[in-house]
Amino acid sequence: MRDQSAILCNQVCKSYRARRLGKATSVPALHEISLEVGYGRIVGLIGPNGAGKTTLMNLIAGVLHLDRGEISVGGHPVGSQGAKQSLGYVPEYPAFLEEYTVAAVLNYHAALCHLERSRRKKRSGELLDQFGLQRMRTRPCGKLSQGNRQRLALAIACVLQPKILILDEPSNGLDPVGIVNLREIVRQLSNQGAAVLISSHRLNELEKLAAEYVGIWDGRIVDIGGSVRESGGQLVKIDLDRRPETDLKTILSHEIVRESGTEVTVRIGSPAEISSLVASLTAKGLGVKQIQYGRDEESIEEVFLRISQEKGARE
Amino acid sequence: MIGEVLKETVMRRRAIRRLHLAYLAVYAVVYISLSAVSTSADPPRWGLWLFVWSGCVLPVLLTIGIFGGDIASGRMMQLVTKPIALGTLYLFRFLGVYLQCVVHLSICYGSVFIVASWTDAQAEGTLGPWFLASLLISPVWITLSATVSTFVSRDFNVAVVFIGAIATFMVLQSADILAAIMSLPIMSEAVTVIGIYGMPSVVLLCKLGMRQCTGTEGIVAAVHPIVMATVYAAIGIVILNRREFTRERN
Numbered sequence: 106m107r108d109q110s111a112i113l114c115n116q117v118c119k120s121y122r123a124r125r126l127g128k129a130t131s132v133p134a135l136h137e138i139s140l141e142v143g144y145g146r147i148v149g150l151i152g153p154n155g156a157g158k159t160t161l162m163n164l165i166a167g168v169l170h171l172d173r174g175e176i177s178v179g180g181h182p183v184g185s186q187g188a189k190q191s192l193g194y195v196p197e198y199p200a201f202l203e204e205y206t207v208a209a210v211l212n213y214h215a216a217l218c219h220l221e222r223s224r225r226k227k228r229s230g231e232l233l234d235q236f237g238l239q240r241m242r243t244r245p246c247g248k249l250s251q252g253n254r255q256r257l258a259l260a261i262a263c264v265l266q267p268k269i270l271i272l273d274e275p276s277n278g279l280d281p282v283g284i285v286n287l288r289e290i291v292r293q294l295s296n297q298g299a300a301v302l303i304s305s306h307r308l309n310e311l312e313k314l315a316a317e318y319v320g321i322w323d324g325r326i327v328d329i330g331g332s333v334r335e336s337g338g339q340l341v342k343i344d345l346d347r348r349p350e351t352d353l354k355t356i357l358s359h360e361i362v363r364e365s366g367t368e369v370t371v372r373i374g375s376p377a378e379i380s381s382l383v384a385s386l387t388a389k390g391l392g393v394k395q396i397q398y399g400r401d402e403e404s405i406e407e408v409f410l411r412i413s414q415e416k417g418a419r420e
Numbered sequence: 421m422i423g424e425v426l427k428e429t430v431m432r433r434r435a436i437r438r439l440h441l442a443y444l445a446v447y448a449v450v451y452i453s454l455s456a457v458s459t460s461a462d463p464p465r466w467g468l469w470l471f472v473w474s475g476c477v478l479p480v481l482l483t484i485g486i487f488g489g490d491i492a493s494g495r496m497m498q499l500v501t502k503p504i505a506l507g508t509l510y511l512f513r514f515l516g517v518y519l520q521c522v523v524h525l526s527i528c529y530g531s532v533f534i535v536a537s538w539t540d541a542q543a544e545g546t547l548g549p550w551f552l553a554s555l556l557i558s559p560v561w562i563t564l565s566a567t568v569s570t571f572v573s574r575d576f577n578v579a580v581v582f583i584g585a586i587a588t589f590m591v592l593q594s595a596d597i598l599a600a601i602m603s604l605p606i607m608s609e610a611v612t613v614i615g616i617y618g619m620p621s622v623v624l625l626c627k628l629g630m631r632q633c634t635g636t637e638g639i640v641a642a643v644h645p646i647v648m649a650t651v652y653a654a655i656g657i658v659i660l661n662r663r664e665f666t667r668e669r670n
Contacts, residue, residue, distance in 0.1 A: 163497070163666070166497075166500075166501050167500060167501060168497045168500055168501065168664065168665050168666070169664045169665075169666070170664055186503050186505075189501060189502060189503040190503050192501055193501075194497075194498065194501040196494055196497045196498065196667070197667075198494050198667055199494070199498065200493040200494040200495040200497075200498070200667070201495065202428065202431070202432050202495070204431060204432065204433065204434055205431065205432075209431075212424065213424050213428060214498075214502065216421045216423070216424035216425070217421060217424070217425075217499065217502040217503075217504045218502055218503060218504075219421060219503060219504075258498075261498060265503075
């Protein structure tokens with residue numbers, strides 16, 4: 106199963122029709138997007154508001170129609186019954202029949218997925234347990250909190266134990282427990298071989314989940330380096346015994362990444378340089394209390410800000 | 421699956437259950453009031469009244485936002501990703517609303533028939549055709565309103581159908597008057613044909629209810645609403661399959 110692509114987008118283009126000054130115009134939303142997501146992978150979709158993330162997810166889910174290009178979902182053309190059988194989708198703003206109870210909504214969606222009556226009840230029970238909704242099974246959906254609505258949407262998406270999961274801002278409105286729960290569920294599904302495409306503005310959360318990222322800015326895929334986290338170099342964080350009186354730049358020949366109080370973070374080429382670094386500091390009378398050494402990892406948030414700045418500068 | 425979708429057509433809004441009850445209550449009040457002032461109930465008029473209110477108005481009201489509501493709220497975005505064809509969903513929802521209409525009409529006509537039987541022995545012969553006409557006209561209005569709901573936002577399909585029906589009636593009447601003034605019999609004939617065959621089968625079924633149909637006319641009156649409902653449903657299914665679903669922002 107892992108050999109085949111779960112989601113394959115090839116040169117996908119999408120425009121929206123809009124009216125500007127009374128004239129019908131076509132507003133491009135996605136330009137020739139190509140993307141591949143393998144089974145068992147969790148891919149984070151990042152980009153600013155209006156970049157086209159939701160449009161791409163809606164196209165993969167079959168909610169919108171393509172202008173040009175191809176999308177295959179689980180080896181089936183998008184929108185086909187085969188694609189729908191393997192797909193679970195959580196939209197940005199999930200909506201339910203407000204008068205239905207949580208259990209009834211799950212039962213309804215299980216019925217739409219062609220589950221037999223006996224299997225339906227069992228599956229609904231499993232999902233209520235899995236998503237922590239058992240206590241509110243008899244509550245009407247209209248009276249659910251935002252977080253519980255999100256849990257219910259996830260439960261609905263998982264009715265058929267999907268091999269492909271599309272999650273558009275799934276942590277919207279979730280409390281910390283809900284977020285941890287979501288993370289565990291997504292990891293569990295991924296470990297079972299499911300491909301997960303997830304978009305979120307909570308980049309710290311996304312970082313804990315996704316192993317790969319795809320950036321979309323202005324409807325185009327942006328190269329975020331593939332290996333986002335390993336941007337090269339290594340960092341040494343040094344805790345000094347006192348605040349330096351002279352400018353550290355005059356003492357150290359290395360690049361100073363951050364400086365705050367008695368803490369200074371320096372970029373080095375190799376671990377061997379740490380001893381010369383300490384020697385330079387002690388020569389100026391500065392004592393070293395603690396040294397932390399690690400790879401220079403650029404967080405996804407830093408990547409996001411960097412790309413946004415680059416884009417802004419170019420414009 | 422069909423059971424769940426049928427149930428959904430009744431349960432999707434509390435207003436639908438209330439509407440049924442309100443209808444029955446209004447009928448009861450009107451019947452009791454009229455029976456008090458009149459010595460006998462008038463089954464033919466009751467038949468016409470039930471035909472208009474339960475056969476034409478109720479089906480439209482029952483389809484309030486049947487697809488438009490789902491589309492505007494974003495529910496359709498979830499439904500469309502489920503392995504159910506949209507055409508099937510349309511047909512099951514139609515069936516759900518139609519079954520409600522059948523039950524409602526049976527209760528209404530049955531009640532009137534029982535009460536009228538005590539006072540008027542002719543009730544059986546006069547109510548039967550109206551009951552049949554009501555059963556035949558309901559699917560036409562259901563499919564028309566449901567199809568309008570596939571492209572008209574939220575719950576406005578009901579308003580569009582009612583306003584559209586009134587406007588069409590007025591246009592046809594005006595055209596007929598104009599044809600008479602201008603002495604254009606062909607135009608007048610064309611207007612009549614459009615009014616009878618191009619619109620929901622109200623004229624044909626009224627004749628059926630009033631027992632004014634010949635054998636052939638009776639067959640036409642029975643077939644026409646089926647054809648109209650099929651055409652409206654086909655248009656609705658095509659629109660559903662072609663359109664995109666995005667949530668409307670409040």
